[in-house]
């Protein structure tokens with residue numbers, strides 16, 4: 001016999017919780033999973049600059065559908081449209097995540113007390129996800145809006161943005177915040193939905209991924225800075241020989 005059959009409707013609302021809450025939980029996990037996978041692909045595509053200008057140029061042409069154009073050059077419109085889609089997913093993810101945010105000073109104090117009182121690794125991870133989520137709230141839209149309004153990507157055009165337009169400053173803050181947030185998020189989704197019960201093993205994988213992704217991200221940024229420093233204005237898009 002279930003609780004529902006034992007109790008009158010009015011008395012089980014507090015016990016069973018709001019059905020919207022379970023739905024919001026699923027939306028948060030699904031959008032988080034999508035964004036986490038996107039970030040893994042994004043940082044790898046983008047760090048192809050480490051293999052040289054030609055490699056990055058080819059990656060961009062493939063992603064922007066260069067095979068469908070007569071000139072072989074991709075369409076920045078593809079980047080624009082995909083960026084709008086990612087922005088919508090980010091907004092949905094943030095909207096459902098907001099309900100978990102400690103809203104008052106008292107709630108923050110209680111969280112700090114709880115964190116100091118227990119040495120539970122997953123609670124600490126959750127705290128860092130909260131802090132990085134807060135940072136991303138401000139930084140991620142700036143980057144995505146730039147990709148919507150100025151979707152030109154390439155070895156020279158990206159280096160121009162990073163070096164001459166000083167986007168490196170944004171990326172230097174965004175990179176650690178988004179990598180930590182996304183990797184802890186993927187860990188929590190995997191545990192929450194029962195993909196694995198091996199927390200210790202998964203924590204090691206996540207720590208490795210955080211260091212690995214930040215390393216390739218920083219090296220890529222440095223590459224763009226070097227390329228950007230050699231550019232002359234007005235910057236001409238890179239054309240392979």
Ligand code: HEM
Pocket residue numbers: 039042046079082083084086090136140143144147153154157158159161162167171172174175178216217218220221
């Ligand atoms: C579909 C939307 C997006 C597009 C088209 C895009 C494209 C790019 C490109 C081309 C770069 C290289 C530098 C440049 O050209 O300015 C870059 C860098 C970066 N993007 Fe995105 N991005 C998108 C969404 C995101 C999102 C949602 C995040 C995370 C919140 C993100 C995080 C980063 C980071 C951290 C860097 C710097 C990477 C490094 O340090 O090497 N991007 N992005």
